[in-house]
Amino acid sequence: MKNIFKISYLIILLLAGANQVIAAEKIELLKTDWSFKGLFGKFDRGSLQRGYQVYTEVCASCHSMKYVSYRNLFEPGGPEFSEDQAKAIAANFEVTDGPNSDGEMFIRPAKLSDKFVMPFANVKAAQAANGGAYPPDMSVLAKARSGGVDYIYSVLLGYEDPPSGVTLEDGVYYNKYMYGNNIKMSEPLSDGLVEYSDGTIASKEQMAKDVTTFLMWTAEPHLEARHKMGFKAILYLIILTILVYFSMKKIWSRIESKV
Amino acid sequence: MSDHEYVPKSKFGKWFNDRLPLLSLASHLTDYPTPKNLNYWWTFGGILSFCLIIQIVTGLTLAMHYIAHADLAFESVEHIMRDVNYGWLIRYIHANGASMFFLAVYIHIFRSLFYGSYKSPREIIWIIGIIIYLLMMAAAFMGYVLPWGQMSFWGATVITNLFSAIPLVGEGIVNWLWGGYSVDNPTLTRFFTLHYLIPFLILGLVVLHIWALHIPGNNNPVGIDVKKPSKDTVPFHPYIVIKDAFALLMFMIVFAFFVFYSPNILGHADNYIEANPMVTPAHIVPEWYLLPFYAILRSVPDKLMGVVAMLSAILILAALPWLDTSKIRSAVFRPLYKQFYWILLADVLILGYVGAMPAEGLYLLIARVATAYYFIHFLMILPILGFKEKTIPLPLSITEPVLGGFPNAVIAKKKESLD
Numbered sequence: 057m058k059n060i061f062k063i064s065y066l067i068i069l070l071l072a073g074a075n076q077v078i079a080a081e082k083i084e085l086l087k088t089d090w091s092f093k094g095l096f097g098k099f100d101r102g103s104l105q106r107g108y109q110v111y112t113e114v115c116a117s118c119h120s121m122k123y124v125s126y127r128n129l130f131e132p133g134g135p136e137f138s139e140d141q142a143k144a145i146a147a148n149f150e151v152t153d154g155p156n157s158d159g160e161m162f163i164r165p166a167k168l169s170d171k172f173v174m175p176f177a178n179v180k181a182a183q184a185a186n187g188g189a190y191p192p193d194m195s196v197l198a199k200a201r202s203g204g205v206d207y208i209y210s211v212l213l214g215y216e217d218p219p220s221g222v223t224l225e226d227g228v229y230y231n232k233y234m235y236g237n238n239i240k241m242s243e244p245l246s247d248g249l250v251e252y253s254d255g256t257i258a259s260k261e262q263m264a265k266d267v268t269t270f271l272m273w274t275a276e277p278h279l280e281a282r283h284k285m286g287f288k289a290i291l292y293l294i295i296l297t298i299l300v301y302f303s304m305k306k307i308w309s310r311i312e313s314k315v
Numbered sequence: 316m317s318d319h320e321y322v323p324k325s326k327f328g329k330w331f332n333d334r335l336p337l338l339s340l341a342s343h344l345t346d347y348p349t350p351k352n353l354n355y356w357w358t359f360g361g362i363l364s365f366c367l368i369i370q371i372v373t374g375l376t377l378a379m380h381y382i383a384h385a386d387l388a389f390e391s392v393e394h395i396m397r398d399v400n401y402g403w404l405i406r407y408i409h410a411n412g413a414s415m416f417f418l419a420v421y422i423h424i425f426r427s428l429f430y431g432s433y434k435s436p437r438e439i440i441w442i443i444g445i446i447i448y449l450l451m452m453a454a455a456f457m458g459y460v461l462p463w464g465q466m467s468f469w470g471a472t473v474i475t476n477l478f479s480a481i482p483l484v485g486e487g488i489v490n491w492l493w494g495g496y497s498v499d500n501p502t503l504t505r506f507f508t509l510h511y512l513i514p515f516l517i518l519g520l521v522v523l524h525i526w527a528l529h530i531p532g533n534n535n536p537v538g539i540d541v542k543k544p545s546k547d548t549v550p551f552h553p554y555i556v557i558k559d560a561f562a563l564l565m566f567m568i569v570f571a572f573f574v575f576y577s578p579n580i581l582g583h584a585d586n587y588i589e590a591n592p593m594v595t596p597a598h599i600v601p602e603w604y605l606l607p608f609y610a611i612l613r614s615v616p617d618k619l620m621g622v623v624a625m626l627s628a629i630l631i632l633a634a635l636p637w638l639d640t641s642k643i644r645s646a647v648f649r650p651l652y653k654q655f656y657w658i659l660l661a662d663v664l665i666l667g668y669v670g671a672m673p674a675e676g677l678y679l680l681i682a683r684v685a686t687a688y689y690f691i692h693f694l695m696i697l698p699i700l701g702f703k704e705k706t707i708p709l710p711l712s713i714t715e716p717v718l719g720g721f722p723n724a725v726i727a728k729k730k731e732s733l734d
Contacts, residue, residue, distance in 0.1 A: 200587035286575025
């Protein structure tokens, strides 16, 4: 019994450890207290709503989010805007629909069922407008970078003057945490860049944290449901395991052998 | 099989059973005499059956929502993760299930190596097992390509390119595999087809694997033949069923932790970036369970010889029943083999580690030494050891060590469980 526990524990450590080694970064990433980590981790609603504001006012001018729909904004486990708020948000955007009965394409305001409207028509247009660099789609960004949310948070706060001896090309910026330290995005955040309606002070750190939380949600919209179900499933399994263990002991007691 | 003839009680049962002996089969499976000293390492056979069923059931469900097209595959996976009811759960079970499947199969294989389960009269069981393992690797590799992320695309490119090492026809074979001049939509659709097919081949082979097992019966930690049925054996039901169930539940708890609390830790972040033939990832690594073979591949400077070494590393296992010349099955009674067994296990873990690292400098040197040792173990140490090793005398029956009649075996068994 004890051995099995010990061994499973060692296996987990080994697998996790090996992965850590693989993912190990040279530079220690900035850390902050994410509310969604841990067994009972949940998103902070306020932070998600503020994060949406930062995304839409700052990031969305270049970064698309093509897998997220406006309806997601009021669904449980997310920012949980009211349905009317989500409708109002969607109505700010225009989508091309059609063809209508005359065979014409037409423009209408976005609906809840629409995906987030993209800032550029296609990748080429995005590259042309951004000095050749394609601003990556942000839908799953938090899962698409090793280091995850810590990495994104660090990059947002990692802008600094290049060390002496390093010269940068035009339109390239120095970032302490970016792979290769060169980034084509200028520093997106500065203190007071947005005005939060809930009175939170919009410091650089606060905005970075909020928008990163929002990105974690867009990458993993069912994270809360997963954590909740995981706790129930594992508790159920543990209780069942204990019951089966005693049944096993009872059954095996009929013969002179140990299990 | 020594179990007595089964006669159904009811008239209908008898009528049915005379025409299709399903009831006899059920009775055989229930009564199947199993050595009573099997330890928990023997529960992984049942666990592996569970893994296969889980992969098939979740895989079928995913296939209903997945679209095997280069332009739509990535999006359809995101659709599963976001919009399909519990799609995230099904996909995470399937993705982590692959890792759990390999974890279990490695334990199963190394159990077999420790207790000599591959030896006469169980060679066929072992060889079928190796074929299953090969098919598992093929299925897992092709499954990893389906989400059409960066690692999918580039992993597929690297692995299929290995065939270009074959002299003369290599290039042609690669183009034939791709269905074009690079990994593209035709590659994806055929990989999807094969990924759907292989699990059912595995299922068929598992039936043969179990059938072949039921002819000689289970090996056991002492490694001696047991009389069946006798006081050394217990009927499969309820004794082994409840024990397998208990072990399976423990396994499921570990499984659930991965699925619910770190579903992406065993994957690679780059696979959440849609495949882009224009951008190569910084380093391309396979999934963790293929790393030891990847290390062997890269440790040989010549491409063709690297591929040969990698394939030999797996196929050499099929010859194991004849490479191991010792008549004694269990390592419990083979003091020298036991040492080499642990060295081999460490060697494979080291290969796995360096397989994840860039193939340069010290890592490459370690990979080369470990690769050489892997082959030395099977081709030199095992054949010679069978003749040179002084083994510990075997007990007459498994009841003897269990009841404490044979002190050496008891001590050995205790030490085993500590390891």
